[in-house]
Amino acid sequence: MRVAVCPGSFDPVTNGHVDIIRRGAKIFDKVIVSVLVNSNKKPLFTIEERMALLREVTADLSNVEIDSFHGLLIDYMQRKEARVLLKGLRATSDFEYEMQMASINRHLNDEIETIFVMTNNKYSFLSSSIVKELASYQAPIAELVPPVVEQAIRLKMQENKS
Ligand code: PNS
Numbered sequence: 001m002r003v004a005v006c007p008g009s010f011d012p013v014t015n016g017h018v019d020i021i022r023r024g025a026k027i028f029d030k031v032i033v034s035v036l037v038n039s040n041k042k043p044l045f046t047i048e049e050r051m052a053l054l055r056e057v058t059a060d061l062s063n064v065e066i067d068s069f070h071g072l073l074i075d076y077m078q079r080k081e082a083r084v085l086l087k088g089l090r091a092t093s094d095f096e097y098e099m100q101m102a103s104i105n106r107h108l109n110d111e112i113e114t115i116f117v118m119t120n121n122k123y124s125f126l127s128s129s130i131v132k133e134l135a136s137y138q139a140p141i142a143e144l145v146p147p148v149v150e151q152a153i154r155l156k157m158q159e160n161k162s
Helices: 015-027 047-057 073-080 092-108 128-136 147-161
Strands: 003-008 030-036 064-069 084-089 113-118
Touching (some): 003 015, 015 030, 047 064, 047 147, 064 073
């Protein structure tokens, strides 16, 4: 069985992520979308909230599983018996960092192959940080994230204010 792991912070999941996950689900038998625990970044959503949102927006994809991991990604992949790392590439600005990560992961375990999917052009500017920034100024985000995520961000911003 061809299993791919799609790792990330997903704080929160955007339409760009969903595009990559959907396309990955057509290529691989199973895609495990895994949320990194213990990132240095100060997150807006808890791990459980991020996983719940991912579950909702991929509910129609029977071969997509939502999980979380901490520590080294390649150790986690070994535990999951996955050999493919699925990543999205938005623009050349992503390239250097992603090439470094792919090279380090291959250095650590040369059985692991990183497969890059080019993000749909309409999402090439999109990131979770941009979405959070826009939402903090009450700018529209409806075209950038799934409706449940938009709602969750609005709610979270309200909670954080009060
Ligand atoms: O969505 P992000 O924050 O760009 O995702 C980054 C992620 C989770 C893919 C990356 O930070 C990661 O793999 N972290 C786990 C630690 C690890 O294995 N690092 C690579 C070797 S230094």
